[in-house]
C-alpha cells in the first residue's frame with residue numbers, strides 16, 4: 470500500500486499563502502516521484518481566521534492540525550489587525566497552536582549556503598551549520614509574575630514603590646525531555662552539544678547543567694560542553710562554525726535564535742520546526758513574519774518555507790526526501806537565481822532576480 474501523509478496547511482496572512490503554496494508544490498513534486506500520497510488540508514489561523522470567524526484560532530483548526538501528520542504554517546499578522554483587542558491578535562494563534570499540539574521544543578537550524586555567504590554580516594562566516602534547540606513552553610515566559618506595591622526602602626533610602634516580577638522555573642521533567650531531543654539530534658549530526666545557561670547565577674540553570682551532565686552517560690559519543698549565555702552570544706559571532714547543536718531555555722533561546730538568524734544574512738532563508746511528544750504532529754514554518762510590505766507581489770522568498778518542508782520530511786523519517794529538497798535549494802542558489810531579499814547576494818557569480826513563482830519552479834526542476 471502506498472505511503473500517505475496528511476499535511477495540515479495554515480497559509481495565514483501577508484505572504485503566507487504565496488510561500489505555503491510554493492512549498493506544497495515542491496512537496497507534491499518530490500513525494501509523488503517516491504509514490505507517496507500527499508493529502509493537504511487548508512486551515513485558517515491568524516488574521517485570516519479573525520476575518521472569517523472573529524477569533525485567531527478556531528477549534529476546527531486545532532482539531533484538524535492534531536489529526537494530521539504534520540502542520541505547515543506560513544505566517545500570521547499584519548497592520549490590518551494591529552489595533553484589535555490584544556487577546557484576539559493574530560499572533561495568539563501561534564501560542565494556541567503550540568499549546569494545543571503540545572509542542573515544547575523549537576528547532577532552528579542556521580546554515581549559510583556557500584552562495585549566500587556575502588549576505589552574512591560576518592567577514593569570514595566559515596562553514597556555518599548549527600541548530601538551536603529552544604525550550605518553548607516553560608521558563609520565565611510562563612512562570613509566576615505580577616506587580617505589587619511595596620513601602621520598603623532600598624539601601625540608599627529610596628522607597629521601592631511598585632515591584633514587578635517574573636519567575637524562571639523549570640521542572641526536571643521539562644528539562645529532561647528537551648535535553649533528550651537535543652542529544653538525539655546531536656547523534657544524527659556532528660555529535661557536539663552545547664548547553665547555554667547562566668549557571669553561575671541561576672539555580673534553575675544549575676539544574677539544567679546537572680541533568681545534562683547526567684544524560685551525557687547515555688550518549689558517550691556526544692562531545693558535551695556548557696557556555697554561559699553572555700559568553701555564548703560572543704562565541705556565536707566569534708566562531709559560529711564550531712557549533713553543532715545548542716540547547717537552551719525559552720528566554721535564552723529566544724535571544725540566541727534571533728542573533729543566529731542575523732548571522733545567516735537573509736530572514737527569508739531560515740526554516741524552523743516545533744516538536745513535542747514523538748508521534749504527535751510537529752509544526753513547521755519559516756522564521757520570518759507575514760511581510761505585509763511585499764505580500765501579493767510575487768516577491769517573497771519561499772526558500773525558508775521550502776526548507777521547513779525538508780525538516781518536516783526528516784521529522785516524518787523521510788531523510789532521503791529531506792536531503793533532496795535541500796540539494797534542490799542549493800542547486801537553485803548555485804544557478805544564480807535570487808528573490809528580492811537576496812538579489813545582490815552572490816559569491817563571485819552573476820545573479821538573476823526572480824520572483825516567488827520562478828524560484829519555486831527552479832527548485833522543482835532541480836529536484
Ligand code: NAD
Nearest residue numbers: 544545546547736737757758759760761762763769770810
Ligand atoms: P517580517 O519578518 O514579516 O518582515 C521583516 C522584513 O523582512 C520585511 O521587510 C519583509 O519584507 C522582509 N521579509 C520577511 N520575510 C521575507 C521573505 N520570505 N522574502 C522576502 N522578504 C522577506 O517582520 P515584521 O515586518 O516585523 O512583521 C510583519 C508581521 O508579521 C507582523 O504582524 C508580525 O507580528 C508578524 N510576525 C509573524 C510571525 C509568525 O507568524 N511566525 C513572526 C514574526 C512576525
